[in-house]
Amino acid sequence: MNEYNFAYLDEQTKRMIRRAILKGLAIPGYQVPFASREMPMPYGWGTGGVQVSAATLVPEDRMKVIDQGADDTTNAVSIRKFFERTAGVETTEETGRATLIQTRHRIPEETLTEDQILVYQVPIPEPLRFLEPRETETRKMHALEEYGLMHVKLYEDISQHGAIATAYAYPVKVEGRYVMDPSPIPKFDNPKMEMAAIQLFGAGREQRIYALPPWCEVVSLDFEDHPFEPSKAEHDCDLCGAGDSYLDEVIVDDAGGRMFVCSDTDYCRGRRAAGHVGAQGVPYEEGAA
Amino acid sequence: MHTEALTGGFGDAPVDAARAFRGAMNAMARPGRIEDLAGAVPPAPLSVAAGVLVLTLCDAETPVYLAGDFDAPAVREWITFHTGAPFAGPGPEGAMFALGTWEALGPLEAYPVGTPEYPDRSTTLIVEMSELVAEGAVLRGPGIRETARLSLPEVAAFQRNASAFPLGLDFFFTCGDRVAALPRTTKVEG
Numbered sequence: 194m195n196e197y198n199f200a201y202l203d204e205q206t207k208r209m210i211r212r213a214i215l216k217g218l219a220i221p222g223y224q225v226p227f228a229s230r231e232m233p234m235p236y237g238w239g240t241g242g243v244q245v246s247a248a249t250l251v252p253e254d255r256m257k258v259i260d261q262g263a264d265d266t267t268n269a270v271s272i273r274k275f276f277e278r279t280a281g282v283e284t285t286e287e288t289g290r291a292t293l294i295q296t297r298h299r300i301p302e303e304t305l306t307e308d309q310i311l312v313y314q315v316p317i318p319e320p321l322r323f324l325e326p327r328e329t330e331t332r333k334m335h336a337l338e339e340y341g342l343m344h345v346k347l348y349e350d351i352s353q354h355g356a357i358a359t360a361y362a363y364p365v366k367v368e369g370r371y372v373m374d375p376s377p378i379p380k381f382d383n384p385k386m387e388m389a390a391i392q393l394f395g396a397g398r399e400q401r402i403y404a405l406p407p408w409c410e411v412v413s414l415d416f417e418d419h420p421f422e423p424s425k426a427e428h429d430c431d432l433c434g435a436g437d438s439y440l441d442e443v444i445v446d447d448a449g450g451r452m453f454v455c456s457d458t459d460y461c462r463g464r465r466a467a468g469h470v471g472a473q474g475v476p477y478e479e480g481a482a
Numbered sequence: 483m484h485t486e487a488l489t490g491g492f493g494d495a496p497v498d499a500a501r502a503f504r505g506a507m508n509a510m511a512r513p514g515r516i517e518d519l520a521g522a523v524p525p526a527p528l529s530v531a532a533g534v535l536v537l538t539l540c541d542a543e544t545p546v547y548l549a550g551d552f553d554a555p556a557v558r559e560w561i562t563f564h565t566g567a568p569f570a571g572p573g574p575e576g577a578m579f580a581l582g583t584w585e586a587l588g589p590l591e592a593y594p595v596g597t598p599e600y601p602d603r604s605t606t607l608i609v610e611m612s613e614l615v616a617e618g619a620v621l622r623g624p625g626i627r628e629t630a631r632l633s634l635p636e637v638a639a640f641q642r643n644a645s646a647f648p649l650g651l652d653f654f655f656t657c658g659d660r661v662a663a664l665p666r667t668t669k670v671e672g
Contacts, residue, residue: 199496207496208541211503212578215539216602218510219652219665221624225602249507251500307512336598368624368667370648389627391511406511406625406667 200247201279206230210248210402214393217404222367223335224318224401232397234275238268240397242295242314243275249310249393250276250293255283257291262299262439262456269297288459298361300382302438302460305390307407313376315396318403320364320374340372343414351419360424366412373403375411381423381439386411428453433464434471487559490523492537498522502538509654509663514621514630516614516662525556531656532581532608537564539606540579545570547577550586552610572605581608584635590642595649604666606652609635614657623668632662637672644669 198204206228213227232240250256256276260269264286272295273284285291288303295312305311317323321331324342334340343364350358363380367373375383376394386392392405405411415421426440431452438460440453452473455461465477492498498521505517524533540546546567548557561567570577572592580587587607596604611633618633619640632655634640643650643666650666664670 199500204495204499205541205543207499207503208539209543211507212539212544213602214507215510215606215652216604218507218625219667220601220648221667223601223648226600249500249504251504252497332599391507404511406665408627409624 197279199252199280200250200276201232202230202244202247206244207248210244213402214245214248214404217393217402218391218406220371221405221409222365222371222373222403224396224403227400227402229397229400234271236398237316239272239295239297239314241395241399241402242297242312242397243272243395244397245393245395245402246276246293246295246312247280249312250280250282252281254280254292255285255290257285257288257294257459258296259294259299259301259457259459260297261441262301262460263458265458286459287463288457298377298379299439299456300378300385302435302455302457303463304385305388307389309390311388311390311392313378313392313394315374315376315394315399315401317362318374318376318394318396318399318401320362320372335371338370340366343372344416347414347416351416357415357419357421363421364414366414367405368410369412372414373411379425379439380413380421381425383411383413383421384423426453429471430455430461430464431471431473433461433469433474435461435464435469486525486556487563490525490533490560491564492521495537498534499538502534505661506535506538506654506663509661510625510652510665512625512630513623513664513668514616514626514632514662516616516660518659519656519661520659525554525560527551527554527610528557528560528581529610529656530659531661532610532654533560534659535608535654535656535661536561536567536579536581540565540567542566542568544578545576547572547580547582547605549580549582552582552586577605579606579608581610583610588639590639590651593651595643595646595651598649601648601650604649604651606654608654608656611635611655611657614655614660614662620671621664621668622671625665626668632664634664634670637670640664640668640670 522533
């Protein structure tokens, strides 16, 4: 064993977070205030997600951490190491094998099951914050279900750009009641939020936890004549050829060369291992980068 | 204080509480689903599941209301020793958790249901049941793909509770080592 309490946090803190998670699940989309703790990482690195994960983990869990879909970025690697050390849990990069997935700004391409939990890192939990900076006012707006301002914002998008230009953190309405920020996931991921897994959202700096139980109604805000459209780059993945996954555009040289690759690294690796090859891909070799 | 109050707590609190919370969370996220809880041996009339919920969720910050027969010295001493939770009545400034049988806990109007700004500031009731099976009232709502069934003590009270959404009470039902939950979002039909 190591010198940490299981999953780093002390028991009283975990109880406080657990009570907030239960109320969050009972009031889907409502932001429950909680007494966020200082974590051994800076705000913006997922302190909210880490606290929710710490309060939810059991020793039998297999944990996956992704940052913008990737398992191998600094943020994902350091959080995975943090829980390997402090909770002694097994970790994995395979979506299908994971029981708890902490994510920054993506939902995995592979459909999640009811045996999995998805924990989101959230920077700004309040969807109305950039429209109304005062917490006292946004709280009243949620209480009164006064969401006209959000529709005005989307309408201004249409009047300026001809379409709703919001591409990420696209606001949703939960169970016909609370407007919720889905965290900065691309709007491509919004339709996946009606899923079999429990979804928990943690915002450390802003001290809010919210949640979606499985199969909760999650509707992206739109207008009858401008319906919501999940969008992605008009391309197939250049490594695995997937036409249905969310893509990152990668600059590959200083002469304008670029390629589109799956943002979900595990999904891409799985497809390549199964023999799919994209336009710029090479056949998959075990152990190759 | 009797020495019985000193026993029956979690053997390995961080891990036992983590496993218990996963059960409680799965129950609350999927109304009607029955989960098993283990790790505590509370004094009668508390069931194992109710005792585990108390150890997992209650501490000095959460006033607890013991209704009817549950307000017994053995129960008070056990909860005080293991959690440090203060005791309170059901009123508006009262308990965050309430424990008892359905008959003893009522009427539900006594409990805080939260405010429009803070609907989370409502009591969670832990209802001790003589039977808990996936039969009876039909449940619909978040966490349930189509329908679920649960042997609820009655129907009308939960319909009234759901109609006040987003305000309302949330319920755990315990029987032996089993637990199920009913949040305010669930629509109940008899």
